[in-house]
Amino acid sequence: MSPALHPLPRLLHPAAWWLWGVGLAVAASRTLNPFLLLLIVAVATWVVLERRELGSSNALVAFLVIGLVAIGLRIVMVTLLGGGVTGRVVLVRLPEVPLPDWTSGVRIGGPVTLEGTLFAVYQGLQLATILACLGAVNALASPRRLLRYVPATLYEIGTAVVVALTFAPQLVEDAQRVRTARRLRGHSSRSLAELGRIAVPVLVGALERSLDLAASMESRGYGRAVRRTARSTRLAGVLTLVGVGGVVVGLYGLLDGTSPLLLGMPTLALGVACAAAALLVGARRDPRTHYRRDPWGLSEWLVAAAGVVPAVVMIVAGTRHWDGIVPQQVPVELPAVPLVLVAAILVGATAAWTAPVPPLLARSRVARTTSAQRELVAS
Amino acid sequence: MIVFDDVSIAYDEQPVLTGADVVLEEGELTLVVGPTGSGKSTLLRAINGLVPHFSGGTLHGKVTVDGRDTRTHRPRDLADVVGFVLQDPVASFVTDTVEEELAYGMEALGVDATAMRRRVEETLDLLGLADVRSRPLRSLSGGQQQRVAIGAVLASGPRILVLDEPTSALDPVAAEDVLASLHRLVHDLGLTVVVAEHRLERVIHHADRVLLIQDGRVSALLDPAEAMVASTIYPPVIGLGRHLGWSPLPLSVRDARRRAGDLRASLEGVATAVAPTLAAAPVATAAGLVVRRGGEPVLRGIDLAVRPGEVVAVMGRNGAGKSTLLGSLVGQHAPVAGSVRIGHADHEIDPARARPAEIVRRAGMVPQDPISILYTDSVDEECRAADRDFRLPAGTTRAVLDRIAPGLDDDQHPRELSEGQRLSLALSLILASEPEVVLLDEPTRGLDYQAKRRLVGLLRDLAGRGHAILLATHDVELAAEVATRVMVLAEGEVVADGPAADVLAGSPAYAPQVAKILHPLRLLTVDEVVAAEGAAS
Numbered sequence: 001m002s003p004a005l006h007p008l009p010r011l012l013h014p015a016a017w018w019l020w021g022v023g024l025a026v027a028a029s030r031t032l033n034p035f036l037l038l039l040i041v042a043v044a045t046w047v048v049l050e051r052r053e054l055g056s057s058n059a060l061v062a063f064l065v066i067g068l069v070a071i072g073l074r075i076v077m078v079t080l081l082g083g084g085v086t087g088r089v090v091l092v093r094l095p096e097v098p099l100p101d102w103t104s105g106v107r108i109g110g111p112v113t114l115e116g117t118l119f120a121v122y123q124g125l126q127l128a129t130i131l132a133c134l135g136a137v138n139a140l141a142s143p144r145r146l147l148r149y150v151p152a153t154l155y156e157i158g159t160a161v162v163v164a165l166t167f168a169p170q171l172v173e174d175a176q177r178v179r180t181a182r183r184l185r186g187h188s189s190r191s192l193a194e195l196g197r198i199a200v201p202v203l204v205g206a207l208e209r210s211l212d213l214a215a216s217m218e219s220r221g222y223g224r225a226v227r228r229t230a231r232s233t234r235l236a237g238v239l240t241l242v243g244v245g246g247v248v249v250g251l252y253g254l255l256d257g258t259s260p261l262l263l264g265m266p267t268l269a270l271g272v273a274c275a276a277a278a279l280l281v282g283a284r285r286d287p288r289t290h291y292r293r294d295p296w297g298l299s300e301w302l303v304a305a306a307g308v309v310p311a312v313v314m315i316v317a318g319t320r321h322w323d324g325i326v327p328q329q330v331p332v333e334l335p336a337v338p339l340v341l342v343a344a345i346l347v348g349a350t351a352a353w354t355a356p357v358p359p360l361l362a363r364s365r366v367a368r369t370t371s372a373q374r375e376l377v378a379s
Numbered sequence: 380m381i382v383f384d385d386v387s388i389a390y391d392e393q394p395v396l397t398g399a400d401v402v403l404e405e406g407e408l409t410l411v412v413g414p415t416g417s418g419k420s421t422l423l424r425a426i427n428g429l430v431p432h433f434s435g436g437t438l439h440g441k442v443t444v445d446g447r448d449t450r451t452h453r454p455r456d457l458a459d460v461v462g463f464v465l466q467d468p469v470a471s472f473v474t475d476t477v478e479e480e481l482a483y484g485m486e487a488l489g490v491d492a493t494a495m496r497r498r499v500e501e502t503l504d505l506l507g508l509a510d511v512r513s514r515p516l517r518s519l520s521g522g523q524q525q526r527v528a529i530g531a532v533l534a535s536g537p538r539i540l541v542l543d544e545p546t547s548a549l550d551p552v553a554a555e556d557v558l559a560s561l562h563r564l565v566h567d568l569g570l571t572v573v574v575a576e577h578r579l580e581r582v583i584h585h586a587d588r589v590l591l592i593q594d595g596r597v598s599a600l601l602d603p604a605e606a607m608v609a610s611t612i613y614p615p616v617i618g619l620g621r622h623l624g625w626s627p628l629p630l631s632v633r634d635a636r637r638r639a640g641d642l643r644a645s646l647e648g649v650a651t652a653v654a655p656t657l658a659a660a661p662v663a664t665a666a667g668l669v670v671r672r673g674g675e676p677v678l679r680g681i682d683l684a685v686r687p688g689e690v691v692a693v694m695g696r697n698g699a700g701k702s703t704l705l706g707s708l709v710g711q712h713a714p715v716a717g718s719v720r721i722g723h724a725d726h727e728i729d730p731a732r733a734r735p736a737e738i739v740r741r742a743g744m745v746p747q748d749p750i751s752i753l754y755t756d757s758v759d760e761e762c763r764a765a766d767r768d769f770r771l772p773a774g775t776t777r778a779v780l781d782r783i784a785p786g787l788d789d790d791q792h793p794r795e796l797s798e799g800q801r802l803s804l805a806l807s808l809i810l811a812s813e814p815e816v817v818l819l820d821e822p823t824r825g826l827d828y829q830a831k832r833r834l835v836g837l838l839r840d841l842a843g844r845g846h847a848i849l850l851a852t853h854d855v856e857l858a859a860e861v862a863t864r865v866m867v868l869a870e871g872e873v874v875a876d877g878p879a880a881d882v883l884a885g886s887p888a889y890a891p892q893v894a895k896i897l898h899p900l901r902l903l904t905v906d907e908v909v910a911a912e913g914a915a916s
Contacts, residue, residue: 182752212467289490291496359513
């Protein structure tokens with residue numbers, strides 16, 4: 001076995017995981033076929049089960065729950081307000097609220113059709129799948145690890161985001177603590193006034209902690225080594241803002257299947273180019289150093305490819321209107337499952353083998369195997 | 380190394396610190412001793428310039444650190460000379476894993492990648508953190524977190540380390556761990572260390588020099604034994620030495636034990652007072668209590684019965700389940716198995732199913748951080764809110780407060796109170812409704828000896844009036860002073876439960892200083908020694 005296929009246990013570069021996850025999400029954004037979407041969710045879940053580091057937060061579960069809520073909401077909306085699809089098979093006829101003529105197209109109540117409901121389920125499922133992909137990446141590589149790679153010029157923003165990421169869960173913890181403390185004084189109501197009373201101590205506590213954190217960062221030398229000229233700072237700042245804006249618009253274009261492909265790809269490319277330029281301009285002047293950057297090796301290429309392949313195949317299939325990409329709505333029929341697309345999505349699952357095993361997980365697996373072997377010997 | 384040149388510090392014209400005129404030499408561990416609110420933190424923060432650059436205020440005089448004037452150097456400019464460890468390690472963490480936290484300061488200072496890698500490894504070894512290097516910071520125990528906080532500033536290679544109450548949240552063993560690391564840094568690496576600490580019994584024997592602060596006045600640099608002769612704040616070992624007129628005063632248990640041979644001989648065979656066995660029916664019971672938190676069993680089958688007039692100290696290392704046990708008694712955690720009952724037999728309830736208003740009449744708890752049960756913006760308003768909460772006649776809570784801590788200003792904001800005053804206020808809110816069981820979680824965190832003495836008197840008084848008291852604490856001296864019974868938890872199980880003298884005197888980790896000095900006699904406090912001497916003569 002070659003060492004490249006069985007790399008030493010280590011954490012994969014977070015950027016590779018994010019490429020993989022965004023690739024799967026793009027693939028999901030191009031199809032409404034429920035079988036393909038479920039397959040993508042299965043692939044993402046499988047990779048998370050295989051390669052999630054022990055002790056890291058499992059965001060996938062939370063995102064799956066949000067996804068289910070999204071499907072439910074979508075169905076309720078379509079049932080109440082009617083979707084764009086006018087079907088023939090009426091399931092229920094809700095009482096319709098008469099609306100004036102100028103609200104044409106909008107209705108409240110009225111017939112609920114099988115076609116409309118199914119279409120709502122498909123759309124909800126698509127959103128849920130995209131969320132599942134993002135949840136999977138979050139579980140595989142925390143956004144904080146990715147943030148370590150923000151361009152040096154964006155360092156301040158990166159730190160602010162890191163602090164915010166710590167702040168939010170602590171706020172929840174604080175709120176729980178204060179709520180339990182309220183119970184100690186005999187309060188049990190869940191009223192709005194009660195919420196107001198909790199808010200003040202929670203915010204004051206959070207503020208005090210932020211001051212502590214700021215004091216800690218200040219006394220550890222935060223911001224001291226940055227001595228750039230005003231001009232290069234301004235230039236790099238502008239470039240980075242343009243770059244980040246470009247990446248965001250580009251991603252939106254890629255993920256939103258209805259926008260023209262022409263908008264997505266070029267904007268994304270332009271955005272990435274701007275970000276890269278900003279990074280170069282800023283990094284040259286930044287004297288801060290970095291601890292243990294993750295290497296980018298064969299595994300990273302393979303994992304990134306495992307995400308890019310399904311995305312590209314699905315985009316091509318979408319523009320060429322292959323069968324099974326968008327299931328027929330009227331009349332309802334079982335969507336076809338083209339083997340090419342299934343194969344493309346399964347490429348995404350190869351990340352479960354090509355990515356190195358994370359260190360703690362590897363250790364626990366070794367411990368489990370040796371203890372199993374020992375039992376075998378003992379028996 | 381650190382020079383205070385006639386320094387005085389004031390916030391809004393209010394002087395906090397005056398007449399600091401000392402020179403701290405390189406390679407010495409200086410201990411800053413003073414009551415709460417005396418200006419210890421302000422003095423420490425002046426060393427790396429957080430005062431006045433960060434927190435404001437006016438600084439007269441001059442502080443020079445390694446030749447750099449703090450008036451012209453901000454804390455970040457001193458980061459390579461002074462490492463500052465804040466009181467609460469969790470609040471000071473910027474990243475989320477151990478290794479990244481250790482590297483953070485060096486990244487900011489621009490240490491090159493290979494040197495950084497080496498120093499992180501060295502720091503991991505120096506503080507014994509290699510096993511947890513890739514763990515998330517929040518999953519560590521209190522002692523490990525404190526050591527990471529120390530390592531995080533140490534890795535940048537400062538020559539001076541400043542620590543504000545590094546062991547206040549730690550159990551005795553973890554505290555000893557942290558202090559041993561400090562001792563090693565001073566003796567092996569010649570670092571200059573400045574520590575403020577309330578629990579002198581843990582740290583006085585490590586100190587080379589002592590600074591006393593009283594009402595903002597800073598003493599000259601003193602020899603520890605000399606300082607302890609006059610200090611208003613002193614640990615039990617000093618109390619014993621002073622009582623017996625030893626000179627020079629022994630600072631460590633070892634020294635005191637060598638001197639105490641005669642005392643031990645003279646007290647041999649003196650019967651110690653046996654705590655009366657209480658026949659009353661228990662007012663708080665737990666049977667086979669199992670509680671899970673986040674899937675993990677935290678309590679594994681606890682049996683407990685607390686009777687009126689008893690003071691039970693629940694001890695054990697950080698994370699042993701002490702707080703969870705207390706929380707279960709006021710219905711904060713529903714048991715997975717077993718049962719909990721509070722209140723007298725004729726009106727006992729299951730706290731997990733009862734309404735908070737029913738619980739507070741039977742069991743009142745002061746949480747670890749008393750500020751979390753204070754909401755309003757003045758002492759007076761807080762007392763009146765408590766009267767309304769518990770439907771008591773107006774003025775009841777204020778009357779309780781006046782008994783516990785007389786003279787608290789009505790208009791003061793609870794956050795402006797000292798730790799001791801805050802605790803007193805929280806305690807009087809809880810006591811106002813006269814609960815049969817009073818629960819205190821870690822009540823002496825941040826309290827100086829005087830405040831602690833008042834708390835001890837108060838708890839004894841409460842027990843005398845028929846309240847049952849259960850306190851979770853790391854403070855062995857508090858347990859020795861006040862507990863009639865001690866219960867030690869480990870991994871969610873009861874490993875010891877019995878009269879305080881039996882459990883504490885024999886334990887290497889939980890024995891109070893007097894018991895260690897007089898082993899095998901079963902005397903726990905200086906007062907008990909005085910009483911035993913009276914009985915012997």
